[in-house]
Amino acid sequence: MVTKKVYPFEDGNAEMKMLLGGKGANLAEMTRLGLPIPCGFTITTEACRAYYASGCIMPEELLQEIGQALTRIEEAQAAGFGDEQQPLLVSVRSGSVASMPGMMDTILNLGLNDATVLGLAARTGNEAFAYDCYRRFIQMFGDVVLGIDSIHFERLLEQNKRKYARASDQEITAEEFKELISNYKRLVEDRTGQSFPQNVHSQLKLAVEAVFRSWNNVRAKVYRKAYGIPDEQGTAVNIQAMVFGNLGNDSGTGVLFTRNPSTGVKELYGEYLLNAQGEDVVAGVRTPKDIAELHKEQPQVHEHLEELALLLEGHYRDMQDIEFTVEKGVLYLLQTRSGKRTAQASVKIAADLVEEGIIDQKEAIRRIEPAHLDQLLHRSIDYSMSPVPIARGLPASPGAASGRIALDSDTAEHWAKNGGKVILVTAETSLDDIHGIIAAEGVLTSRGGMTSHAAVVTRGMGTPCVCGCETLSINEELRSATIGGLTFQEGEEISLDASLGQVFRGSLSLNEPEITPELLKLLEYADTIRSLQIYSNADTPADAGKAREFGAEGIGLCRTEHMFFAGSRLPIVQAMILADSLEERQLHLDRLLPMQQSDFEAMFQSMDGLPVTIRLLDPPLHEFLPNLEQLKEREQQLALSPGTGEELEQVSNTIKKVYSLREVNPMLGLRGVRLGILYPEIYDMQVEAIFKAAERSLHKGVKVRPEIMIPLVGHPNELKQMRELVDNIAGQVMCGEFKGFSYKVGTMIEVPRAALLADSIAKYADFFSFGTNDLTQMTFGYSRDDAESGFMNTYMEQKVLNDNPFQVLDQDGVGKLIEWAVTQGRAVKPFLKTGICGEHGGERASILFCHEIGLDYVSCSPYRVPFARIAAAQAALNADMNRQRLDAEVV
Numbered sequence: 001m002v003t004k005k006v007y008p009f010e011d012g013n014a015e016m017k018m019l020l021g022g023k024g025a026n027l028a029e030m031t032r033l034g035l036p037i038p039c040g041f042t043i044t045t046e047a048c049r050a051y052y053a054s055g056c057i058m059p060e061e062l063l064q065e066i067g068q069a070l071t072r073i074e075e076a077q078a079a080g081f082g083d084e085q086q087p088l089l090v091s092v093r094s095g096s097v098a099s100m101p102g103m104m105d106t107i108l109n110l111g112l113n114d115a116t117v118l119g120l121a122a123r124t125g126n127e128a129f130a131y132d133c134y135r136r137f138i139q140m141f142g143d144v145v146l147g148i149d150s151i152h153f154e155r156l157l158e159q160n161k162r163k164y165a166r167a168s169d170q171e172i173t174a175e176e177f178k179e180l181i182s183n184y185k186r187l188v189e190d191r192t193g194q195s196f197p198q199n200v201h202s203q204l205k206l207a208v209e210a211v212f213r214s215w216n217n218v219r220a221k222v223y224r225k226a227y228g229i230p231d232e233q234g235t236a237v238n239i240q241a242m243v244f245g246n247l248g249n250d251s252g253t254g255v256l257f258t259r260n261p262s263t264g265v266k267e268l269y270g271e272y273l274l275n276a277q278g279e280d281v282v283a284g285v286r287t288p289k290d291i292a293e294l295h296k297e298q299p300q301v302h303e304h305l306e307e308l309a310l311l312l313e314g315h316y317r318d319m320q321d322i323e324f325t326v327e328k329g330v331l332y333l334l335q336t337r338s339g340k341r342t343a344q345a346s347v348k349i350a351a352d353l354v355e356e357g358i359i360d361q362k363e364a365i366r367r368i369e370p371a372h373l374d375q376l377l378h379r380s381i382d383y384s385m386s387p388v389p390i391a392r393g394l395p396a397s398p399g400a401a402s403g404r405i406a407l408d409s410d411t412a413e414h415w416a417k418n419g420g421k422v423i424l425v426t427a428e429t430s431l432d433d434i435h436g437i438i439a440a441e442g443v444l445t446s447r448g449g450m451t452s453h454a455a456v457v458t459r460g461m462g463t464p465c466v467c468g469c470e471t472l473s474i475n476e477e478l479r480s481a482t483i484g485g486l487t488f489q490e491g492e493e494i495s496l497d498a499s500l501g502q503v504f505r506g507s508l509s510l511n512e513p514e515i516t517p518e519l520l521k522l523l524e525y526a527d528t529i530r531s532l533q534i535y536s537n538a539d540t541p542a543d544a545g546k547a548r549e550f551g552a553e554g555i556g557l558c559r560t561e562h563m564f565f566a567g568s569r570l571p572i573v574q575a576m577i578l579a580d581s582l583e584e585r586q587l588h589l590d591r592l593l594p595m596q597q598s599d600f601e602a603m604f605q606s607m608d609g610l611p612v613t614i615r616l617l618d619p620p621l622h623e624f625l626p627n628l629e630q631l632k633e634r635e636q637q638l639a640l641s642p643g644t645g646e647e648l649e650q651v652s653n654t655i656k657k658v659y660s661l662r663e664v665n666p667m668l669g670l671r672g673v674r675l676g677i678l679y680p681e682i683y684d685m686q687v688e689a690i691f692k693a694a695e696r697s698l699h700k701g702v703k704v705r706p707e708i709m710i711p712l713v714g715h716p717n718e719l720k721q722m723r724e725l726v727d728n729i730a731g732q733v734m735c736g737e738f739k740g741f742s743y744k745v746g747t748m749i750e751v752p753r754a755a756l757l758a759d760s761i762a763k764y765a766d767f768f769s770f771g772t773n774d775l776t777q778m779t780f781g782y783s784r785d786d787a788e789s790g791f792m793n794t795y796m797e798q799k800v801l802n803d804n805p806f807q808v809l810d811q812d813g814v815g816k817l818i819e820w821a822v823t824q825g826r827a828v829k830p831f832l833k834t835g836i837c838g839e840h841g842g843e844r845a846s847i848l849f850c851h852e853i854g855l856d857y858v859s860c861s862p863y864r865v866p867f868a869r870i871a872a873a874q875a876a877l878n879a880d881m882n883r884q885r886l887d888a889e890v891v
């Protein structure tokens, strides 16, 4: 079967992007709309693929099809390709499916040779113009087709101008261009051993081949990799009759955006140059004028452009980036496409287009790019001065920050209290760095990955954080940090772009985040579209308040261990853990109870009317223990000082106790529910605090909806036992008027066994919350702390894994367990509430997956909530579209 490889513009349309490329499809569409488009045709992407498949041979049939299409242009233009009196000149441009601006090649004025240039001169009555076109053509053809760098042609041009004392190209005479052309031709002969091709058909064949080849030039390959464009797609080639913007001052060329691409404001935005061809604008030799000037210089053209801009924007239902040329007062459009825009403009344009009735709310939500949202919701570096990063790490918590380096949390806190801005720079953080993290503008660590302590805590607080910066090393003695080969003393300034994982020297200026009225509008639209509920992870009333402000509909995870670490509580917690008897432990727990109770009261108050999921204590006990090295140092000191026997004995005992609590593999040791089973008095205290807080809040008129969550359950009996514990305490505390008070008891599903036995577990659970951090860790058998600072990079580089599973949910493995657990759980309890509270709850692809498998909610950090609201709406729209596609296929 012979398939058509060449489409005249009249035969295509906007839907044919895959075959005709973006530019070709739009030129065809504009031709169909009757707009002023120079006549032309498109060689398909399929032809390009066939060219590569055949080992780069131009098939005879393709050349014939090109010839036929060319005849149509000749007829329309009343000109002949290679005709010496009425020569037809064409442009040859690349045009891929996805926009790849400037990545591939273009040749203008093709069809000129020693004979046709005379015809062009005669036809236009402008000899200098004709020879200028010819020299431009040789230069472009020489560069793109013959591989002679443009710089060599530029040098000859400069020499020529110097020789005749010409300040600008416009002053060069025809005779001078002729001399320049001889020099150009000599250059071609010297470099290629052949004379410049005079046969116009050979010129065209070679140019088409060169554009095909430009699909695989280095910059195009790099661009494709960066934007995920498939290598096998190939480029289309557009061949079009030339129109000339350089035929005098009633001609020109320019670029026009239908709205301001930086701000999104509805105004024509662009620039143009009179008496110029497209490459003059790009080359930057002459300064283009603001499009508003055209209104004065050529009012009719400006008016016509305004009309066309409105028409194209209405037709494509989006802001357009339009290229145009004016030839002797007549306007031609050379291209239109959806214009690239800043984050701010993108949100404004989407919201405005809804207001103007051009698109509906769903379309506006569909168009929002996640990267744009990230930019808008966090501070960002002002890149106008093009700062160069000195080091890179993982973008662990988005945003930007600048400040003085502080090498430990105490210093960070101290400097911040005195009004300084600090960046906490450290190997890694632990629970006792919390005061330093709170004080810091940003955090930079050399170790740890996307779910390391620093990453999780900073994301929760909305503090920018770059983790795993391998070129960071710290010299504690000299109080200095070496970052990317540069050494900084503590106190010197650095900046972080944590959205990109980059570190800069010095204090850079920052752009503030912007929740504009337009963004608020889009978030409201999203709320009417999504079915997933958006909860937030929050450990403090302040975080809960933030989450609510950003639109969270509940707290999906309150990690109570973070409360244990606050302020003066640590010594009590440590004493509780080190207690020698139950009685002694109970004494310390009694002191902790009112503190926990007030924490929960404040949380309930912040979330009045909304569910608050409280997870009972999870981390390994040893994380709370005193520092062993410090204890040993103290022991040595005491041993050398007479009369300190009692303290020495105490310290030695503590050391023994710390040793006895040490585990070989704490992540798989005494944590989560195991802690509750071995030391039920700890969970007793927490549950009592929750219900006492509930009771007091209810008295104050607060609507309390506690959901008590048991971590790390792997066996149904674990949950059974803990549920009994919770129900017992609830029964004791909630008596009188609050008897029968409704609360939920559920479990995290973060051990694969729990997912596999979800039906048995569901018997004792009102809800499942998938802790995908641990579930990923335990399904892969990767320690999350070690993987990300160790082998994960190599795994990604070698494409063993496409994504870091601690960032993007592994749908094939971990996802399968989740899906299974949801189905099994709901088989036992059809209305079992299900959600996710691991770090994946704020990641777009993972949110799409959660929607697909029918979870009730995702829970993410407060600052991620607006992002999750939009992503959940996009998930619902995606699912709708897939359903419609399937329905259509069935029909």
Ligand code: PEP
Pocket (backbone or CB within 6 Å): 557, 559, 618, 750, 770, 771, 772, 773, 774, 775, 837, 838, 839
């Ligand atoms: C999880 O494992 O996904 C989780 C939320 O718990 P944590 O990160 O506190 O272990």
Ligand code: MG
Pocket (backbone or CB within 6 Å): 750, 771, 773, 774
């Ligand atoms: Mg966990």
